Amino acid sequence: MVSSIRGLQSTARKGKDMSDLTFNMDDWEPLPADALGLAKESAGVSLSYWQNIWRCFKKNKLSVMSLIFIVFLIFVAVFGPMLTRQSYSDQNRDYIHIPPQLDIYAIGRDTYVYLSPSMQLLKVSKDGHLLGPVEKLEDDLSSKRRVYTLGGQNIIVDYRQKPARILYEDGKDVPLFRKKVWNKTFWFGTDSVGRDLFVRIIYGARVTIIIGFVASFVNLTIGVLYGGIAGYLGGMTDNIMMRIVDILRSIPRLLYVILLMVVFGSGLLTVVIVIGLVDWLGMARIVRGQVFSIKNREYVLAARALGAKPKRILLRHLIPNALGPIIIETAMNIPHAIFTEAFLSFVGLGVSAPQASWGTLANNALSGFMSYPYEMFFPAIAISLTVLAFNFLGDGLRDAIDPRFKE
Amino acid sequence: MGKYLLYRIGSMFVTLFVIITITFFLMHAVPGGPYDFEGQNLKPEIVELLQSKYHLNDPIFKQYLDYLKGVATFDLGPSFYYSGRSVTDVIAQGLPVTIKLSALSILFVILLSLPLGVISALKRNRLTDRLIMIFATIGRTVPAFVVGTLLIYFLSYKWRLFPIFGVATFKHYILPSVALSLATTAQLTRLIRASMLDVLNQDYIRTAKAKGLSKSRILLKHALKNASIPMVTVLGSSVAGLLTGAFVIEQIFAMPGMGRYFTQAISNRDYPLIMGITIYFSLILLVSMLVVDILYGLIDPRAAVYGKKR
Numbered sequence: 212m213v214s215s216i217r218g219l220q221s222t223a224r225k226g227k228d229m230s231d232l233t234f235n236m237d238d239w240e241p242l243p244a245d246a247l248g249l250a251k252e253s254a255g256v257s258l259s260y261w262q263n264i265w266r267c268f269k270k271n272k273l274s275v276m277s278l279i280f281i282v283f284l285i286f287v288a289v290f291g292p293m294l295t296r297q298s299y300s301d302q303n304r305d306y307i308h309i310p311p312q313l314d315i316y317a318i319g320r321d322t323y324v325y326l327s328p329s330m331q332l333l334k335v336s337k338d339g340h341l342l343g344p345v346e347k348l349e350d351d352l353s354s355k356r357r358v359y360t361l362g363g364q365n366i367i368v369d370y371r372q373k374p375a376r377i378l379y380e381d382g383k384d385v386p387l388f389r390k391k392v393w394n395k396t397f398w399f400g401t402d403s404v405g406r407d408l409f410v411r412i413i414y415g416a417r418v419t420i421i422i423g424f425v426a427s428f429v430n431l432t433i434g435v436l437y438g439g440i441a442g443y444l445g446g447m448t449d450n451i452m453m454r455i456v457d458i459l460r461s462i463p464r465l466l467y468v469i470l471l472m473v474v475f476g477s478g479l480l481t482v483v484i485v486i487g488l489v490d491w492l493g494m495a496r497i498v499r500g501q502v503f504s505i506k507n508r509e510y511v512l513a514a515r516a517l518g519a520k521p522k523r524i525l526l527r528h529l530i531p532n533a534l535g536p537i538i539i540e541t542a543m544n545i546p547h548a549i550f551t552e553a554f555l556s557f558v559g560l561g562v563s564a565p566q567a568s569w570g571t572l573a574n575n576a577l578s579g580f581m582s583y584p585y586e587m588f589f590p591a592i593a594i595s596l597t598v599l600a601f602n603f604l605g606d607g608l609r610d611a612i613d614p615r616f617k618e
Numbered sequence: 619m620g621k622y623l624l625y626r627i628g629s630m631f632v633t634l635f636v637i638i639t640i641t642f643f644l645m646h647a648v649p650g651g652p653y654d655f656e657g658q659n660l661k662p663e664i665v666e667l668l669q670s671k672y673h674l675n676d677p678i679f680k681q682y683l684d685y686l687k688g689v690a691t692f693d694l695g696p697s698f699y700y701s702g703r704s705v706t707d708v709i710a711q712g713l714p715v716t717i718k719l720s721a722l723s724i725l726f727v728i729l730l731s732l733p734l735g736v737i738s739a740l741k742r743n744r745l746t747d748r749l750i751m752i753f754a755t756i757g758r759t760v761p762a763f764v765v766g767t768l769l770i771y772f773l774s775y776k777w778r779l780f781p782i783f784g785v786a787t788f789k790h791y792i793l794p795s796v797a798l799s800l801a802t803t804a805q806l807t808r809l810i811r812a813s814m815l816d817v818l819n820q821d822y823i824r825t826a827k828a829k830g831l832s833k834s835r836i837l838l839k840h841a842l843k844n845a846s847i848p849m850v851t852v853l854g855s856s857v858a859g860l861l862t863g864a865f866v867i868e869q870i871f872a873m874p875g876m877g878r879y880f881t882q883a884i885s886n887r888d889y890p891l892i893m894g895i896t897i898y899f900s901l902i903l904l905v906s907m908l909v910v911d912i913l914y915g916l917i918d919p920r921a922a923v924y925g926k927k928r
Contacts, residue, residue, distance in 0.1 A: 461633050462640075463903055465862040466896055470644050473884055473892065550761060557763050558865055558881050573763060577870065580767055581775055591764040599759040 267611035274607020277600035288420040291413035299414035300565035303405035305344040311400040317388035332359045341396040399589045411567040418568040426548030429487040434494025442502030472560045479562045501533035535612040542605035546598040569594045630904045637900045645889045694894040699886040705894035715875035720860045722795035731803045735810025757804025766797035766870040783872040794871045802856045814845040854910025
């Protein structure tokens with residue numbers, strides 16, 4: 212390619228006489244990108260603000276994983292409950308407190324049974340599918356004995372001492388087939404009225420996601436507008452508006468969330484309303500501060516000089532320029548809202564049965580927690596992982612948008 | 619300083635007044651009276667009698683003024699549910715438990731987060747630091763009720779190291795306090811680490827090193843004192859978290875504290891008790907924020923000057 216440039220120069224030199232001038236069409240082709248080794252330097256594509264943030268964000272592996280987890284969670288919350296065989300409120304008296312891992316006993320060659328904590332003998336398959344209850348012949352409460360019949364054979368359950376024994380009619384123990392087989396029917400086990408915990412956790416994800424969305428929505432509408440208006444107008448209006456926020460903030464938030472729950476009565480809708488009512492205060496302060504600091508910039512002055520109305524200046528100039536901190540605050544607020552809902556439901560003020568949120572599930576598990584710890588384990592893990600993911604997402608966004616905070 | 623203090627105390631009372639007003643009208647806006655218990659059909663005459671006993675038939679504004687007068691003299695009226703007992707009486711019973719629980723928690727927070735934060739700052743990016751930061755991350759994401767139940771399950775139930783329920787001895791308070799303090803400890807550890815890193819890069823630390831001061835002296839006299847300033851601010855606002863966290867913890871550990879009375883008062887619709895506990899909680903919180911502000915001014919004289927202008 213270098214030669215072709217030389218060629219061009221030589222034709223130009225020769226062409227003192229205009230009539231001599233000959234054009235070599237090849238000379239007018241653009242140079243390929245890597246010519247002269249200049250390409251690398253000039254290829255620094257200029258990135259927009261958001262592209263730059265996305266690039267920083269992508270570098271943080273934990274945050275990206277969290278984002279994927281959250282997207283997955285949203286999918287589960289939206290579509291999960293449609294795909295399950297049971298609904299979150301289906302009860303089954305035969306399957307009470309079934310754990311996620313089963314000890315299976317073998318009766319004869321191809322028959323397997325599992326003894327539930329409520330002394331109900333259940334037919335199971337070899338790999339842990341529950342096939343239904345075994346027919347009960349008699350239940351002797353005084354001598355703590357139950358007789359079941361299976362395939363013409365009587366099986367005796369003796370629960371005078373712990374652990375209970377499963378016996379043939381002649382008094383021999385039924386042999387243990389395998390210990391700790393994963394429950395294939397109820398992956399996470401069942402609760403005190405035989406509801407499938409897996410389905411309930413999926414349903415709980417829905418509640419959590421709703422709460423997260425409501426919190427963000429309220430933050431992004433009421434919080435942003437309130438703070439924006441206070442910051443832009445300034446003066447007395449700002450003073451009064453922010454005084455109100457200050458006073459509301461100095462009341463312990465959970466305390467009046469609880470008071471509002473008392474007024475409205477418990478339930479998912481009221482949790483959503485109450486969290487919506489109180490969640491925008493922090494955002495209002497932050498947006499107000501941001502607007503305050505950028506409202507005297509030249510571009511705002513220019514907009515005003517062009518005759519833009521305050522509404523337009525606020526919505527088109529001030530708020531978009533404060534978007535970084537707004538996004539950070541929103542992301543940081545979501546785990547708070549999720550915690551609040553879990554807290555309320557756990558105390559018994561939030562989402563109540565048969566509806567399921569993770570807080571409610573944990574609360575239900577509390578009373579039988581010594582015997583059935585798995586009922587607490589799964590909702591606890593679900594809450595912790597979700598809050599963890601939102602926290603990492605928030606951290607990642609903060610580092611990407613506002614690198615000053617980066618350690 | 620005196621003027622600032624006066625201003626702060628004044629605004630504290632304004633806030634308290636607002637809280638009382640909000641609480642009062644919220645509680646009176648609740649649909650249904652306090653005698654609508656399930657399965658308890660009282661005759662209209664009896665309801666009438668009860669209402670006149672508790673002055674519920676007075677005009678709402680008169681009730682409000684009466685209540686304000688009562689609050690000023692620490693008389694919060696009779697409890698609806700615990701018949702024959704006043705709200706002040708019930709609170710006086712629950713308050714010591716909650717205060718002890720919170721105080722012990724704050725102690726744990728300081729005793730744990732300060733060394734952890736300092737160590738992880740000194741061992742920056744080493745294994746110790748990583749482990750402490752993992753602890754801090756887990757601490758802020760696991761809800762208190764999970765921590766509480768785990769502690770009961772393993773330490774009390776499986777290994778029988780601690781008593782499970784009640785408040786009889788000091789030992790009863792240890793597990794609840796640990797559960798309650800974990801989230802704040804985690805938050806504070808991160809904060810102390812960050813501020814310690816910041817302080818260690820300051821010029822005066824280099825000067826101290828150049829002077830040939832011993833490592834421990836630099837750490838204790840120069841670095842720690844300055845690094846603890848942000849800790850004080852966060853500690854103030856975390857009192858709110860500890861107090862409301864006590865609701866859950868007291869329920870799990872079956873402790874007869876204010877939080878438990880509060881949740882019970884809600885299910886019993888004991889409005890005077892709800893109002894009373896709300897006011898007490900807010901008062902404790904506001905006072906602790908004030909104390910923190912004063913402490914802040916003492917530790918960092920620059921802040922007191924800014925404080926006036928704030």
